[in-house]
Amino acid sequence: MTYTKKLKPHEFVFPAGKGPRLSQIDIELTERCNNNCIHCLINRQENDEHAHSREMDTAFVKDLLKQAADLGCLAVRFTGGEPLLREDFAELYMFARRLGMHVILFTNGRLITPELARLFAKYPPGKPIEVSVYGMRPESYDAAAGKKGAHAEFWRGMELLREHKVWFVVKSSILPPNRDDMVDFEQWLTEIDGEDSQPRYAMNFDLRARRDDPGKNERIRRLRLSPEETMSVLKRSPIYVDSMREFCGKFMSPSGNKLFSCGAGHGTCVDAYGKAQMCMGLRDPETVVDLHEATLKAALEHSFPKLREIRATDPEYLARCARCFLKGLCEQCPAKSWMEHGTLDTPVEYLCGLAHAQALYLGLITENEKAWEVENWRERIDLFSRK
Amino acid sequence: MDDVTFDMVCFPSEDIVAREIEGELIIVPLVAGIGDTDDELYTLNETGKAIWSRLDGKRTLRAISEELATEFNAPLEEVGKDLSGLMNELIRRKMILVQSV
Known part of the structure; x- marks a missing residue:
């Protein structure tokens, strides 16, 4: 024993x-x-x-x-x-x-x-x-x-x-x-x-x-x-496609208008000045908690859960990102949106382009197809992840 | 080889940190060489936890055996076997130190 x-x-x-x-x-x-x-x-x-x-x-x-x-x-x-x-x-x-x-x-x-x-x-x-x-x-x-x-x-x-x-x-x-x-x-x-x-x-x-x-x-x-x-860099990895099959089987679906579909706020990153952020990237002053005034526990149990309920309102985001099944391939998130645009819910064109390039290479979309317009995305994911 | 005797008094080494998180006792090696690799954690089973909490550098292993036998209404011989088994593991892993024999 x-x-x-x-x-x-x-x-x-x-x-x-x-x-x-x-x-x-x-x-x-x-x-x-x-x-x-x-x-x-x-x-x-x-x-x-x-x-x-x-x-x-x-x-x-x-x-x-x-x-x-x-x-x-x-x-x-x-x-x-x-x-x-x-x-x-x-x-x-x-x-x-x-x-x-x-x-x-x-x-x-x-x-x-x-x-x-x-x-x-x-x-x-x-x-x-x-x-x-x-x-x-x-x-x-x-x-x-x-x-x-x-x-x-x-x-x-x-x-x-x-x-x-x-x-x-x-x-x-x-x-x-x-x-x-x-x-x-x-x-x-x-x-x-x-x-x-x-x-x-x-x-x-x-x-x-x-x-x-x-x-x-x-x-x-x-x-x-x-x-x-x-893509030319990603393709150099011999495990890229196989790892993406497994990944896509788990993490691809539209996120709707819920902005924080990631793990932000379940943990925290504290910046150099004692402000608790929901993640390492998000420094929007409206989303941080000053730990000189609140405890870590309060940030995690009270402040962040409320922030996680924020919904997207940007019409462009709702028309595209909220309906896009490439969520797992796309780094669009409130942090990236804030860095690029100073808002939490504006599509970042560069990230959209990266996600579409990967999806095209993996056969999830065709040339010029926009992922948020794809209706049979579940079938495509199933087909790809089962190969 | 079984080096444990019941006259021993043992206590946790300063080379580990024992933490209780959500009812689980977790032993985190602090210095190199305790675990087989640097990133290992250890947990103790229920018997191990009951014994660990009594390794205070004051009680002999005999006294701990007797306490546990009474508390859990278990045969002293059986408790002693468990205690001896755990002590051997912990000493081998340098997680506890022996104060006196």
Whole structure:
């Protein structure tokens, strides 16, 4: 007889009707970053004193973590900006770990020191550190990250993680300076322990999440891969079509006028200044809860459920998105709508184009067909997912 | 090999964090080497939970056995077998420490 049961976090299932109120919390420790990536939706300069002075202090973050633990939270994602810019990062990391949480760290790796690598080796995060990679060569990385010498620091960080056998995974963004690096990146993936070797690329970039820089938004729009270019990347994956068969069988149907058909608000992302958002993307001031004035529990149990009831009213949205069966392929959501248009329910043409390009490739629609006009969408999904 | 004796006094290691969430006892390894991989969690069955809550660094395993036998109206020998089995697992996984023998 065994008395202990060993489980991976995803295997841990509470009895029916039970379960933690919050399974994971995302915390943006700062919006400041030591990179200045040409496509970034959130970053501020690392020496931005105004941003720095407004950030949650150590005690506030610890209290937040404690509140999350009291709600049963088993994992925290520390993100940013670059979370390692926080001088109290190691303290917050250990505080979360000692509360019994796993830590997911999003980082560019440039500030990994021998001390931090030893800390991660002795007290493993419990989840792989997720490193964003902006190029495999100094000239490509530094150009994409907007900082000379950044590649050398990134690479030193990776060497430290490997030397100390710290579990990490990598993801990349396809940008003009690094488009020739994909083969090298994918080769490197095969050499990293713990990587599943399926490359992860960002290529359909979001606009500025705070709607704070129209000039940069124009540049981001130019950096986005077109639907055709996106398909050429997706098609490179040998598992793309098969994974989409399974996915489409589960997640494709029109969402009607209910705006939040996603998981937004069931969990939360707390921004660098202590505002609880319904998800990592949605920063519309009308939808956030100031945790200086309310508890995390109140946000999750009172504020967010009310917000989730918001219905779409935009006529264009109701005529198209609400009736479109490509919901699972389309990233249209209140967060993306707000970033693009400053409203929660305006169709984002770029995302619509991406979803239709995928659907066309997968045989779910024909050339020039609009998915919201397809009446026999159930048959099409059944046919595709059974193949 | 069974190294457990009933004179032992045991307590949870500082290298793990034990959490009770919705009635489930979850043991989260804190330092490397407790689990076979870094992302593992452990749960205890009902017998394990009853024993774990008594590992306070004060009571001997004998005292815990006697308490449980009384509380659950179970034969002392059977309780002792369960206790010994769990202790072996927890010691092997370095989740508890032995204070004295």
